[in-house]
Amino acid sequence: xxxxxxxxxxxxxxxxxxxxxxxxxxxxxxxxxxxxxxxxxxxxxxxxxxxxxxxxxxxxxxxxxxxxxxxxxxxxxxxxxxxxxxxxxxxxxxxxxxxxxxxxxxxxxxxxxxxxxxxxxxxxxxxxxxxxxxxxxxxxxxxxxxxxxxxxxxxxxxxxxxxxxxxxxxxxxxxxxxxxxxxxxxxxxxxxxxxxxxxxxxxxxxxxxxxxxxxxxxxxxxxxxxxxxxxxxxxxxxxxxxxxxxxxxxxxxxxxxxxxxxxxxxxxxxxxxxxxxxxxxxxxxxxxxxxxxxxxxxxxxxxxxxxxxxxxxxxxxxxxxxxxxxxxxxxxxxxxxxxxxxxxxxxxxxxxxxxxxxxxxxxxxxxxxxxxxxxxxxxxxxxxxxxxxxxxxxxxxxxxxxxxxxxxxxxxxxxxxxxxxxxxxxxxxxxxxxxxxxxxxxxxxxxxxxxxxxxxxxxxxxxxxxxxxxxxxxxxxxxx
Numbered sequence: 001x002x003x004x005x006x007x008x009x010x011x012x013x014x015x016x017x018x019x020x021x022x023x024x025x026x027x028x029x030x031x032x033x034x035x036x037x038x039x040x041x042x043x044x045x046x047x048x049x050x051x052x053x054x055x056x057x058x059x060x061x062x063x064x065x066x067x068x069x070x071x072x073x074x075x076x077x078x079x080x081x082x083x084x085x086x087x088x089x090x091x092x093x094x095x096x097x098x099x100x101x102x103x104x105x106x107x108x109x110x111x112x113x114x115x116x117x118x119x120x121x122x123x124x125x126x127x128x129x130x131x132x133x134x135x136x137x138x139x140x141x142x143x144x145x146x147x148x149x150x151x152x153x154x155x156x157x158x159x160x161x162x163x164x165x166x167x168x169x170x171x172x173x174x175x176x177x178x179x180x181x182x183x184x185x186x187x188x189x190x191x192x193x194x195x196x197x198x199x200x201x202x203x204x205x206x207x208x209x210x211x212x213x214x215x216x217x218x219x220x221x222x223x224x225x226x227x228x229x230x231x232x233x234x235x236x237x238x239x240x241x242x243x244x245x246x247x248x249x250x251x252x253x254x255x256x257x258x259x260x261x262x263x264x265x266x267x268x269x270x271x272x273x274x275x276x277x278x279x280x281x282x283x284x285x286x287x288x289x290x291x292x293x294x295x296x297x298x299x300x301x302x303x304x305x306x307x308x309x310x311x312x313x314x315x316x317x318x319x320x321x322x323x324x325x326x327x328x329x330x331x332x333x334x335x336x337x338x339x340x341x342x343x344x345x346x347x348x349x350x351x352x353x354x355x356x357x358x359x360x361x362x363x364x365x366x367x368x369x370x371x372x373x374x375x376x377x378x379x380x381x382x383x384x385x386x387x388x389x390x391x392x393x394x395x396x397x398x399x400x401x402x403x404x405x406x407x408x409x410x411x412x413x414x415x416x417x418x419x420x421x422x423x424x425x426x427x428x429x430x431x432x433x434x435x436x437x438x439x440x441x442x443x444x445x446x447x448x449x450x451x452x453x454x455x456x457x458x459x460x461x462x463x464x465x466x467x468x469x470x471x472x473x474x475x476x477x478x479x480x
Contacts, residue, residue, distance in 0.1 A: 001252050001404050002088070003028035004102040004182075006071040006163035006193040008170040008219045014190065015062040017203055018072040021192065022053045024199035027254055028104075029074035032087035033057055036100035037070040038165055044091040044098035048073075050084060069170050071163040073102035076406065086128045089165075095141040096148070097167040103130040104195055105159030105180045105404045113156065132156070146171070146227075150216060154230040159245075159403035161211070163193050169220030176229055177243035177461060178213030179403045179452060181259045191219050196257040210260060213242055242450035243461045247405060249444050250394040251365045255305050262445055265305055270443035271393040272309025272363060275435045291389045291431060293359040297321040299348065299376055306393035307363035316361065321354040322376065344375045355383035366394045367423065370414035374427040381428060390429035395437045395456040396420075405455065 003025030007014035018035050033056040034048025049056030053074060073088035091100040107113070110129035113136070118124070122135045136152035143151065145166045153160070159179035164171040172193040174182045185192040185200035186208050192200060197207045211217055216227040244260060245252075255265040296318045298307030311318035325347050362380070367373050373390060380388050396415035410416040414423055424432035437456050441448045454460045 001028055001076055001406075002102075002104040003074040003195045004071070004104050004161060004163045004193070005073075005195070005199060006069075006102075006165075006170050006172065007190065008069045008192075009190040010221060011068065012190055013063075013066055013068065015065040015067050015070045016059060017190070017192070018070045019053065019057055019059050019062045020202050021194055021199040022057075022072045022074050024202045024254075025074055025195055026053055028195060028252065029076040032075045032084070033073065034087050034089050034102075035062060035070055035072040036089040036091050036102075036165060037065065037067040038098045038100070038167060039067070042093075042098055042167060044093055044100050044165070046089055046091045046100065048084075048087045048089070050087065056087075069165060071100055071102050071165050071170070083127075085126045088128070088130060090126070090128070090130055090134055092134055092138060094138040096143075096145050098165070099134065099137060099145060100165040101130060101134055102163050103133070104161045104182075105175065106402055107132065107156045107160065108158035108402050109156060110158075133160075133162075144168075146218060149173070150227060150230060153216070161195065169218050171216060171218055172211050173216045173229070174211045174213055176214035177452075178260075179243060179245055181244075181248060181253070181257075182211040183259075184208040184211060184217070191224070193217075193219075196253055196259065198254045198257040201256065207258065242447075243452045244446065244450060245403065245405075246440065246444060246451045246453050247366075247394075247401070247455060250440070251302050260446060267444045268305035268365070268393065269309035269312075270445075271435055271440060272306035272311075273313040274439040274443055275306065275363070275391055275393050275433070276310040276313035278433070278436060278439060291359070291361065291387070293361050293387065293389060295319040295321065295354070295358070296361045296363060297354075299362065299364040299372060300324040303364040303393070306365060310361065310363050310391065310393075314361075319354055319360075321351050321360065322362075322380075323349045323351060325349070344372050345379070348372075348376055348379070350376065350380045350383050352383040355380050355385040357384060357386055359387040359389075360385060361389045361391055362429075363391045363393060365392070366397060367392055367414050367427075368397050369412055370423065370427055373429075377428040387430045388428070389431045390424065390427065390433075392432070392434045394435055394440055395453075396434050397455050399455050399458040401455045402460070403452065403454075 005018055005021035007017045032050050033053045036046040038044050089100045089102040107129040113132040117135045124131055137148045140148035160175045161180040161182040162173040183194050183197045185205040187205035192205050200207055214229045218225045249267045253264045257264045296307055296311040296316050298304040377388050397413055398415045420432050
């Protein structure tokens with residue numbers, strides 16, 4: 001999962017706006033950050049570095065950079081490791097001019113495309129799947145850049161929400177299924193493209209609309225021009241279908257964002273309400289649906305909104321009993337298990353005064369690897385809590401995601417091979433219950449057939465290349 005941001009103005013300098021937009025999207029990636037622009041000499045420039053936005057980039061330098069269009073990226077690695085050469089945006093000056101690309105998502109036919117390109121002489125500088133888009137574009141040196149980009153994007157499969165800088169303007173593009181969010185904002189004559197609408201608030205910009213699935217939007221001095229992606233042989237079968245990631249509403253997006261017309265805050269609040277209403281005989285080792293407890297607490301911040309909904313529905317008072325260190329980032333999107341474990345202890349601190357001798361329901365948004373839940377329950381036990389009942393406002397994550405979440409194998413997932421009783425025992429909870437898939441989709445409020453729930457039910461729309469299997473896309477046509 002990553003965050004992308006782009007800005008275009010007819011007269012204002014916008015590099016600092018991109019810096020601020022990336023700061024608002026910091027929750028989507030903490031490994032690296034970068035900003036790219038095209039200068040008056042038709043050359044692409046990029047500054048990027050490892051770490052958080054304020055560590056990787058200089059706001060003062062960008063504020064004094066005289067550019068009227070720029071793009072930026074914050075990254076956590078899914079395809080390609082955590083290293084400087086994989087930091088984005090990725091840039092090139094090729095036969096048809098400058099180009100810079102920032103990408104959120106994963107390309108499922110990346111390996112085949114890379115092998116095909118390398119067999120034709122392409123030299124890759126990174127291990128990121130995004131670089132194949134750049135090479136596919138550059139291999140069409142006789143086409144104008146926008147046409148080459150459209151053709152290149154018709155050959156890739158999987159998830160992509162992109163901001164692209166071409167000499168002709170700022171481009172926003174979204175895959176035909178709309179896996180990942182991408183939104184358009186405006187402030188006066190300035191246009192912005194962002195992974196989430198929350199970034200517009202910081203800039204005093206207004207949300208205009210979501211970029212449509214399969215849309216390529218060009219923003220330049222002529223205004224806004226919308227194109228549709230040409231259907232490739234694989235995409236044509238599903239081009240009328242939406243397949244938006246349900247996990248955006250569960251965890252990734254900021255609660256003050258609105259995605260596909262749905263308030264993330266309201267969706268999470270409703271997940272908590274429905275979780276409190278659900279009673280399952282298999283919800284815990286003791287068969288407890290809604291236990292008799294003294295208070296409801298959350299794993300902040302991603303579990304807090306659902307915990308409030310749970311409290312409101314159940315009538316059990318909410319206590320901010322687990323305190324978060326505001327200067328430590330999100331642990332699920334840290335690159336290694338060791339860093340995740342250390343990060344939990346640094347980030348979260350249960351209050352002994354509130355937990356001692358009392359029974360609590362602890363609400364979290366999800367259990368992926370089980371790292372955070374296990375460590376927090378252990379710390380709560382150290383506070384002498386008498387009972388800890390864990391409630392999860394999403395279904396069990398049992399399958400890997402190939403569309404931009406770092407869960408590449410079933411072995412990484414707590415619920416893949418363990419029963420609820422096993423998980424409860426492993427994390428140290430007195431009971432454990434999850435929200436059902438049906439209630440999660442009801443809480444989100446989008447049509448059920450427009451949501452991707454593959455990480456919960458294994459129903460993939462488009463599987464990746466595995467075990468050397470050749471993809472069935474028409475990527476050979478790109479070299480005609």
